[in-house]
Amino acid sequence: MAVTDTGRMDAGAKRPSRLFKNMTAKIAAIPMIATALVVFIGCTAWTIYHSFTRSRLLPAPDKWTGLQNYDRLWSENRWLVSIENLAIFGSCSLVLSLVIGFILAALLDRKIRFENTIRTIILYPFALSFVVTGLVWQWLLNPDLGLQNVVRSWGWETFTFDPLNNADIVIYGILIAGIWQGSGFVMVLMLAGMRGIDEDVWKASRVEGIPTWKTYIFIVIPMMRPVFVTALVIISAGIIKVYDLVVAQTSGGPGIASEVPAKYVIDKMFGSQNLGLGFAASTMMLLSVLVVLIPWAYLEFGGKKER
Amino acid sequence: MTDATVNALSGPKGPKPKKVFSSTNIIIYGTLFVVCMYYLLPLYVMIVTSLKGMPEIRLGNIFSPPVEVTYEPWVKAWAEACTGINCDGLSRGFWNSVWILIPSVFLSIAIASVNGYALANWKFKGSEVFFTILIFGAFIPYQVMIYPIVILLRESGDGITSFIRIFNSDAETFRLMGSLWGLVIVHTIFGMPILTLLFRNYFTSVPEELFKAARVDGAGFWGIYFRIMLPMSLPIFVVAMILQVTGIWNDFLFGVIYTKPDTYPMTVQLNNIVNSVQGIKEYNVNMAATLLTGLVPLVIYFASGKLFVRGIAAGAVKG
Numbered sequence: 001m002a003v004t005d006t007g008r009m010d011a012g013a014k015r016p017s018r019l020f021k022n023m024t025a026k027i028a029a030i031p032m033i034a035t036a037l038v039v040f041i042g043c044t045a046w047t048i049y050h051s052f053t054r055s056r057l058l059p060a061p062d063k064w065t066g067l068q069n070y071d072r073l074w075s076e077n078r079w080l081v082s083i084e085n086l087a088i089f090g091s092c093s094l095v096l097s098l099v100i101g102f103i104l105a106a107l108l109d110r111k112i113r114f115e116n117t118i119r120t121i122i123l124y125p126f127a128l129s130f131v132v133t134g135l136v137w138q139w140l141l142n143p144d145l146g147l148q149n150v151v152r153s154w155g156w157e158t159f160t161f162d163p164l165n166n167a168d169i170v171i172y173g174i175l176i177a178g179i180w181q182g183s184g185f186v187m188v189l190m191l192a193g194m195r196g197i198d199e200d201v202w203k204a205s206r207v208e209g210i211p212t213w214k215t216y217i218f219i220v221i222p223m224m225r226p227v228f229v230t231a232l233v234i235i236s237a238g239i240i241k242v243y244d245l246v247v248a249q250t251s252g253g254p255g256i257a258s259e260v261p262a263k264y265v266i267d268k269m270f271g272s273q274n275l276g277l278g279f280a281a282s283t284m285m286l287l288s289v290l291v292v293l294i295p296w297a298y299l300e301f302g303g304k305k306e307r
Numbered sequence: 308m309t310d311a312t313v314n315a316l317s318g319p320k321g322p323k324p325k326k327v328f329s330s331t332n333i334i335i336y337g338t339l340f341v342v343c344m345y346y347l348l349p350l351y352v353m354i355v356t357s358l359k360g361m362p363e364i365r366l367g368n369i370f371s372p373p374v375e376v377t378y379e380p381w382v383k384a385w386a387e388a389c390t391g392i393n394c395d396g397l398s399r400g401f402w403n404s405v406w407i408l409i410p411s412v413f414l415s416i417a418i419a420s421v422n423g424y425a426l427a428n429w430k431f432k433g434s435e436v437f438f439t440i441l442i443f444g445a446f447i448p449y450q451v452m453i454y455p456i457v458i459l460l461r462e463s464g465d466g467i468t469s470f471i472r473i474f475n476s477d478a479e480t481f482r483l484m485g486s487l488w489g490l491v492i493v494h495t496i497f498g499m500p501i502l503t504l505l506f507r508n509y510f511t512s513v514p515e516e517l518f519k520a521a522r523v524d525g526a527g528f529w530g531i532y533f534r535i536m537l538p539m540s541l542p543i544f545v546v547a548m549i550l551q552v553t554g555i556w557n558d559f560l561f562g563v564i565y566t567k568p569d570t571y572p573m574t575v576q577l578n579n580i581v582n583s584v585q586g587i588k589e590y591n592v593n594m595a596a597t598l599l600t601g602l603v604p605l606v607i608y609f610a611s612g613k614l615f616v617r618g619i620a621a622g623a624v625k626g
Contacts, residue, residue, distance in 0.1 A: 028424075029421075033437050037440070040452070043451070047454065112336070127607070129559065132601040135593065136352070145364065145368075145590070147369070248582070282453075283451070285450055
């Protein structure tokens, strides 16, 4: 979030800073301060602490068990399946949405007609909720009446595509829905980045006689690095949160084949009353976010200071 | 083609005219056409399915337009579809969502705009620290904070109850957990990072002279906010509203955790109707219900056009 600091001197800062100076602003900012401290720091710390306790039906802050919850978590099949699914879903949707988003943006960037209409069509799924997305694709991928049935009725009798019934490929069924919902957003980001590139770059490459596709790959992509990084961070933060899509489309099934960590946490906390495991799993989720977030924040803010 | 010749004869004027049917153009428009089909297909199938009767669905394929158009699935989805023992359709979820939406949007925007204003114009010691925490908080998975918030809501509900009972000993128990108000608070909290960022960046770009002049004229914190900042920044309020209305309407996770079955928002009720295990699956009713739930964000999306893009880009693209 490189929030540009304009270095504005405000009215309050010029005077000696005392507690009562600027009091109204401080009072007005109480909701923000409370949210930052109580919810974002307090609740996170609470969960991390309780992930080391033997909490079952109720949180048990005094029953310290060390890493026991984490041991159980990583030896539980359902969690491992969740992680595997998240890895497949995450890497595929990251790569696919970046590639599709970039290609679509590049096509729209070619000064075409009906740009607005096409952009509106590609982006509209993003306005829909994951629940709606999941349910639509559940219907489209319905093994008896959906796409598979249509293709078979066209004469290709052996055509088989039933991800929602097949535990091996169910995660790809969710992937299709996820890409449908989110790729328009990536396209909008990329398009904004492309529009930010100087027209002279294009003129220069045209003078040099470089083909358009080469210009995109070797000149535009390197210039759009910040956009790619932003998109990467936003997509990965979104991937880790994937919950409603799975609940709506497959409810984690068939069996546990399409479980994801976010769903695991909710089920453990509110379904099977095993709070300790839920806390441990959510702490793992936080850890995976930090793995993405810290290098990014370091690059973003560490780089600023050097300039 | 003739245009090109005319231009060539009359000398170079303006940019080189493009050929309409060049192979590049065919590839571009062809690809985009196929892509648009892919994106429109689910919407088309939803609409078509919701207008068919069940026998037709079982026999035909999902792409074929309805032979006999029927609006019954829509009526059933709205007024009769069952979740558990309640058979009053999606309408209940719709009104729950509306009653969640209105206060949530109002409260979250009011609080975030004041935050942004304080951060842009009335910095105080530590304000940037809180802001940074807030922004990083936006990346924390909700699952990490969800349970402690349940406890916070329950405890503060009890606190408020005992406070009310000081004055009126037989007042009803006030609940935050499981009520619409609890959900409103949760939406306000989790909408805060992005909205605060949005407003802070906008207010920072308002010319400083304006702010200084108002200060000289003796206006205070609220005076400047209501008389200068608010009237000047209506567009950004509209952007924030679009962002919040679609975000809150589409929420599922908070709805499922912080409300009870009779206060479930529309998305949760929709999921319960469609994914209920009892009874025969009525795909046409399901699709009508799905469309009904998607209608509000879709209308906002198509009506707001570029502002929607600005809203989502505001969250993504920095400053």
